[in-house]
Structures are given as C-alpha cells and as structure tokens.
Amino acid sequence: MSYREAMRAAMREALQNDARVVLMGEDVGRYGGTYAFSKGFLAEFGSERILDTPLSELGFVGAGIGAALGGLRPIVEIMTVNFSLLALDQIVNTAALFRHMSGGQFSVPLVIRMATGAGRQLAAQHSHSFEGLYAHIPGIKVLAPATVQDARWMLAPALADPDPVVIFEHAGLFNLEGEVTEAPEWDIAHARVRRAGSDVALITYGGSLPKALEAAESLCRDGIEAEVLDLRVLRPLDEETLIASVRKCRRAVVIDENWRSGSLAAEIMARIMERAFYELDAPVARVASEEVPIPYPRHLEQAALPQPEKIIAAVKGLYA
Amino acid sequence: MTIDHPPPAPTTGPVPWEKSFAQKMLEQMLRIRRMEEKCAELYGAGKIRGFLHLYIGEEAIAVGALSCLTNDDNVVATYREHGQALARGIPMRALMAEMYGKREGCSRGRGGSMHLFDAERRFFGGNAIVAGGLPLAVGLALAAKRLGEARVTAVFFGDGAVAEGAFHEALNLAALWRLPVLFCCENNWYAMGTALERAQAETDLAKKASAYRIDAVACDGMDVVACREATEQALARLHAGRGPQFIEFRTYRFRAHSMFDAELYRDKAEVEAWRANDPILTFAARLRREDKLSDAEWAALEAAAEAEVADAVAFAETGTWEPVEDLLKDVYTPCHA
Ligand SMILES: Cc1ncc(C[n+]2csc(CCOP(=O)(O)OP(=O)(O)O)c2C)c(N)n1
Ligand SMILES: [Mg+2]
Numbered sequence: 327m328s329y330r331e332a333m334r335a336a337m338r339e340a341l342q343n344d345a346r347v348v349l350m351g352e353d354v355g356r357y358g359g360t361y362a363f364s365k366g367f368l369a370e371f372g373s374e375r376i377l378d379t380p381l382s383e384l385g386f387v388g389a390g391i392g393a394a395l396g397g398l399r400p401i402v403e404i405m406t407v408n409f410s411l412l413a414l415d416q417i418v419n420t421a422a423l424f425r426h427m428s429g430g431q432f433s434v435p436l437v438i439r440m441a442t443g444a445g446r447q448l449a450a451q452h453s454h455s456f457e458g459l460y461a462h463i464p465g466i467k468v469l470a471p472a473t474v475q476d477a478r479w480m481l482a483p484a485l486a487d488p489d490p491v492v493i494f495e496h497a498g499l500f501n502l503e504g505e506v507t508e509a510p511e512w513d514i515a516h517a518r519v520r521r522a523g524s525d526v527a528l529i530t531y532g533g534s535l536p537k538a539l540e541a542a543e544s545l546c547r548d549g550i551e552a553e554v555l556d557l558r559v560l561r562p563l564d565e566e567t568l569i570a571s572v573r574k575c576r577r578a579v580v581i582d583e584n585w586r587s588g589s590l591a592a593e594i595m596a597r598i599m600e601r602a603f604y605e606l607d608a609p610v611a612r613v614a615s616e617e618v619p620i621p622y623p624r625h626l627e628q629a630a631l632p633q634p635e636k637i638i639a640a641v642k643g644l645y646a
Numbered sequence: 647m648t649i650d651h652p653p654p655a656p657t658t659g660p661v662p663w664e665k666s667f668a669q670k671m672l673e674q675m676l677r678i679r680r681m682e683e684k685c686a687e688l689y690g691a692g693k694i695r696g697f698l699h700l701y702i703g704e705e706a707i708a709v710g711a712l713s714c715l716t717n718d719d720n721v722v723a724t725y726r727e728h729g730q731a732l733a734r735g736i737p738m739r740a741l742m743a744e745m746y747g748k749r750e751g752c753s754r755g756r757g758g759s760m761h762l763f764d765a766e767r768r769f770f771g772g773n774a775i776v777a778g779g780l781p782l783a784v785g786l787a788l789a790a791k792r793l794g795e796a797r798v799t800a801v802f803f804g805d806g807a808v809a810e811g812a813f814h815e816a817l818n819l820a821a822l823w824r825l826p827v828l829f830c831c832e833n834n835w836y837a838m839g840t841a842l843e844r845a846q847a848e849t850d851l852a853k854k855a856s857a858y859r860i861d862a863v864a865c866d867g868m869d870v871v872a873c874r875e876a877t878e879q880a881l882a883r884l885h886a887g888r889g890p891q892f893i894e895f896r897t898y899r900f901r902a903h904s905m906f907d908a909e910l911y912r913d914k915a916e917v918e919a920w921r922a923n924d925p926i927l928t929f930a931a932r933l934r935r936e937d938k939l940s941d942a943e944w945a946a947l948e949a950a951a952e953a954e955v956a957d958a959v960a961f962a963e964t965g966t967w968e969p970v971e972d973l974l975k976d977v978y979t980p981c982h983a
Contacts, residue, residue: 357839380845447696482823622758623747
C-alpha cells in the first residue's frame with residue numbers, strides 16, 4: 327500500500343474504534359483532504375466528526391486543544407507546516423505548557439498532523455521543514471513517519487498518548503509504496519535501523535530517509551557499509567539507539583532537510599559529542615538544507631536540499 | 647435545480663465610457679485571459695511547475711480596480727495574482743519568464759507564479775499565505791501617511807482570507823489609525839473546496855468591515871464597469887477623509903483552485919451559470935450593441951493578445967537559468983560599506 331493509503335487507513339481505524347476521535351482541518355471533509363487522505367470520510371463518519379474548518383489556523387488548532395481537554399480525541403490537520411506558524415502560539419503557549427503550568431492537573435491528548443518539506447517547486451512559502459523548531463519545545467512529542475509501516479501504525483499510539491503529539495508527513499513520501507504488517511505495531515519511542523552497516527551511521531528522518539538509503543546503496547558499491555538510522559521520534563530523542571549506532575560505526579553523518587543553523591542535526595551532533603566523542607574516528611558531518619528560502623526553479627530547489635550525492639560526498643570526506 | 651451561489655443577471659446597461667477607453671479595458675481583460683490560458687497549457691507541458699492558480703473569470707476586478715490607481719499607489723496581492731500583475735503594467739514577458747523560473751522573470755525566477763513582484767511598479771507580491779498581505783498593506787499605508795505621501799495601498803484577498811485573524815487585526819488597525827487602505831475582497835464563493843457559507847456564520851462580508859467602522863460596499867465583480875465605479879467611489883471617500891475602504895467584488899473562478907482539483911465541492915450547473923456571465927464576453931457584447939466594438943476591432947484585439955502571448959512565451963523560452971553558484975543570493979541585502 328502507499329503512504330497515503332496507510333495514513334488514511336490509520337485515521338479510518340481511529341475514527342471507527344473510538345467515538346471520541348474527530349478529524350478537523352481545512353478541506354478535510356467535502357474536498358476529501360488536501361492530499362486526499364480523508365476522501366470519503368465525511369460520508370462515512372458525518373459532519374459531526376469530520377469538521378471542515380474555515381481558514382483560521384490559530385482558531386481551530388486552539389479549539390482542538392480545548393476539545394482534547396474537554397474529552398475528545400481530536401486529530402487536527404494543518405495543510406502544511408508553513409501554515410502551522412499561524413497556530414504556533416496555541417501549540418507552544420497553550421498545548422505544550424498546559425500540563426506543566428497547571429501543576430500536572432491537565433493533560434492535552436491532541437494529535438496535530440501536517441505535511442512538511444520541499445521538492446515540488448512550491449517556492450519559498452510552501453516548502454518549509456520546521457521539525458527542528460517543534461522538536462525544540464518541551465511538552466510536545468514530535469513524530470516523523472518515514473515508511474509506509476510507520477504511516478500506518480504511528481497514529482494509534484499518538485492518539486493514545488496523554489500529551490500533544492505533532493506528526494510530520496513529508497509530502498515527498500505520499501506516493502511511496504511499502505509493506506505493512508497486519509498486526510498493529512505500538513512504538514512511538516524508538517529510532518530504527520533501516521539498513522544495518524558497520525562503517526558509517528547515516529542518521530536521518532522523514533523525507534530524507536529514502537535519500538540516505540539510496541546513498542547507502544551507492545556507498546556499498548564503493549565498499550563502504552553504511553548503517554541507516556531512522557530517528558522516527560524527534561522529541562524525545564531515542565538517544566540509546568542513536569549512540570549505539572554511532573559507537574558501532576565510529577563515523578556519522580546527520581541528514582536533515584531543516585536549515586543547517588540551529589537544526590535538529592545540530593542537536594544530534596551535540597548528543598553524539600556528549601556521549602560518544604572518544605569513540606569517533608572522524609568529526610561528525612551533516613548534510614542539511616542550504617540557508618536560503620527554497621527557490622522556485624527546479625535546479626535551484628534541488629541544489630538547496632540534501633541529496634544522495636551530497637551524502638556520499640560527506641561520507642567520503644570522513645575518510646579523507 | 648437550485649444553485650448554491652447564483653450569479654447576478656449579466657449587466658446589459660450602457661457603458662459610460664468612450665469607445666477607446668472601453669476597448670482598452672476589454673483589451674486588458676483579454677490579455678490576462680489569453681496569458682493564463684497559455685499558462686495552463688504550459689503547465690501541462692511541464693514548463694510551469696509548482697502551484698498555478700488561475701484568475702480566469704475574475705479579470706474584471708483587477709482591470710476595473712487597478713484602472714483607478716496611479717503609479718504612486720501600492721498594490722498587494724495573493725498567489726492568484728497574474729491578473730493584478732499584468733493590469734498593473736508588469737510586462738507579460740517578465741511574468742511569463744517568472745513562471746518558467748528564468749532569470750529574466752519579474753522576481754528573477756526565484757518566486758514563480760505565486761510570488762510575482764515588481765518594485766518599480768510598487769507591486770508588493772505575490773503572497774501565498776492566506777491573509778498574509780493584509781497587515782503588510784496596513785503598514786505600507788502607515789508609512790505613506792507618516793511620510794506625507796499621497797499614495798493609497800490596494801490589497802487584494804479572497805473570501806477565505808476573511809476567516810483569518812490577520813484580516814480582522816488589519817481592518818481594525820487601518821480603521822483605528824485612519825489609514826489609506828483599499829481592501830479589495832475577491833469573493834469567488836470558495837476557499838479551495840470550502841464554500842463561503844461553510845466558513846462564515848455571517849456571509850455578508852461587507853458587514854465585517856462595517857463592524858470596524860470601515861465604509862463597505864459589494865459590487866458585481868463580473869462587470870468591469872461596476873468594478874471601476876465601485877473603486878472610484880471608494881477612493882473618493884478615502885480622499886475625502888473617510889479612512890480605509892472595503893469593496894467586496896462578487897465573482898467566480900471558472901477553473902479549479904489550482905491545477906489539480908476534482909471540483910467535487912461545487913455543482914457543474916453553478917459553474918456553467920457563471921460562465922454565461924463571462925466578464926469579457928458580456929462586456930464585449932455590450933460594446934457591440936453600442937457600436938463601440940466592431941468585428942474587425944475585436945479580431946484585432948484578439949490577434950494582438952495572441953501575438954503578445956506568443957512573444958512572451960518565446961521570451962521565456964530563450965530566458966536563462968540562474969547558475970547554481972548563485973543559490974545563496976538575496977537572502978540578505980549586500981552591504982554598502
Ligand atoms: C494560512 C494559509 N492557510 C492555508 C493555505 C492553503 N490555501 C491556499 S489558497 C486557499 C484558499 C483561499 O481561498 P480564498 O481566500 O477564497 O482565495 P481564492 O483562492 O478563492 O482566490 C487555501 C486554503 C494558505 N495558503 N495559507
Ligand atoms: Mg475564494
């Protein structure tokens with residue numbers, strides 16, 4: 327099944343299994359979802375549970391928080407991460423802080439999903455990756471399903487989680503095809519090794535995973551066995567799996583579509599420095615987006631983003 | 647069969663303009679139409695990429711409203727801004743090159759269809775965040791007022807933008823500070839797949855502006871005469887010291903929201919009803935009736951528009967790609983030290 331179908335199946339199952347689950351967002355109902363994730367849901371579940379919202383990101387995300395506090399289990403969909411910035415106040419100043427500032431009296435069991443990432447020539451205002459920005463915030467959990475299996479099985483545990491969970495779905499993955507298990511997998515706590523290797527750890531997440539895997543295949547032909555680690559959970563980070571992979575390979579490259587400065591990649595590198603510095607054979611390298619708003623023309627957009635060739639070059643640089 | 651958003655009856659009344667000016671207005675609408683039809687074709691051919699939002703059906707608004715502005719005024723638009731850009735006087739060549747992503751484009755190729763800019767013509771984009779342009783327009787007007795400049799800032803936005811907080815904050819600020827802003831709401835009844843009545847408890851949009859003590863009118867956005875008159879009158883009130891003005895242009899987009907869209911959210915009959923009210927065809931018919939447009943003149947306008955489009959495409963085709971080495975350009979302003 328495709329990533330899109332997997333996400334759709336996950337939402338459908340959640341709506342079927344729990345009457346408290348509602349889906350709300352722009353064009354989730356009549357339009358069937360910006361990316362057709364919720365096509366047919368309005369007919370199946372009705373307008374009490376599939377809520378088309380006006381263009382009011384701050385308002386409906388805030389309403390999602392209140393609905394979660396009031397006993398519902400809302401899935402709030404934001405069209406893309408760019409528009410989530412309009413709702414950032416509610417996410418950061420309310421959802422993330424509520425439990426703490428109430429002294430643990432109130433939790434916010436809310437799931438926010440949004441598309442992220444570049445690669446479709448949508449230019450500067452529609453191509454952001456802000457996973458790192460969200461992963462900066464204590465009080466929310468941040469997931470980045472990068473495989474069809476994760477698209478299928480990460481939503482249920484996210485909904486069961488008592489705290490706000492933000493899910494980033496990279497638009498470049500929507501047509502990805504992959505296997506999914508029949509039985510549910512219940513894990514929103516761990517990173518996963520997607521390809522075992524011994525020479526260098528390629529640490530990544532989301533839309534950069536296929537690029538890292540492609541780079542690993544190519545490196546293999548050159549005699550370098552790369553391990554590819556998919557972080558999956560960007561906050562809280564699964565430091566144990568991360569460090570284990572780095573210790574095993576003794577070299578690491580972090581691949582992150584966020585801009586380089588202050589990125590999640592920077593945080594990963596710092597953790598490696600704190601825990602595995604003396605086990606490294608080379609300084610940790612990273613491949614991130616160039617520090618420029620994403621330009622419209624294809625050749626410039628592609629040049630601004632992490633690419634397999636850049637990953638390969640970074641790995642080879644570790645051996646220079 | 648009832649239609650959710652019935653079009654007004656096509657205007658048949660006399661055109662209060664002399665022949666040459668009337669033909670000029672027709673020509674402007676036709677240029678936009680032909681350019682965009684070509685854009686759709688080029689999108690299919692993969693020459694234009696990303697999102698492409700066509701203005702087809704709404705041309706009377708940009709042409710009518712912008713015909714009232716001077717070169718000193720400011721214009722702020724949305725991602726559906728090809729019409730405003732062309733009516734503002736940005737050469738079609740520069741627009742087409744921009745949509746190709748070529749260096750010769752009006753945003754040097756960096757912006758594409760949704761981010762058309764032109765400093766010389768005081769065209770401040772091309773904003774793809776819904777309602778993002780409204781606070782910006784307030785600030786432009788604030789600067790003009792503070793600097794003692796007579797310019798007006800016209801800001802265009804859709805019915806969908808009315809739901810955003812930025813809309814309400816911008817209207818209040820403009821009214822509170824009595825700033826020279828002309829709020830131009832292009833109500834085409836849908837924000838992507840969401841019909842106005844599914845997004846607004848109060849669908850009379852002019853009332854929103856009235857609540858902020860801003861003069862507000864609604865006009866037939868399919869009639870270029872009505873669009874121009876409403877704008878002229880609003881500007882007269884603004885210049886008479888009545889503060890910011892709001893016009894709701896009632897219109898319809900004939901095409902999909904962007905290039906892909908199954909259009910499950912609206913009735914084909916509704917689309918057909920509005921198409922019968924085509925702003926270009928109905929205006930041309932009125933001019934013919936009044937002997938202000940002959941068959942030969944219409945043919946000449948058509949031929950000129952076709953030729954201009956062909957020229958713009960040729961220009962874009964021969965345009966150049968920015969070298970990858972320049973990728974990091976224009977993130978910051980170069981130092982003058
Ligand atoms: C803040 C924000 N939210 C969502 C979107 C996605 N989006 C782009 S256009 C659009 C519809 C806007 O409708 P309207 O304002 O009526 O303008 P129209 O497209 O009809 O001209 C939506 C939802 C966006 N660009 N910005
Ligand atoms: Mg609209």
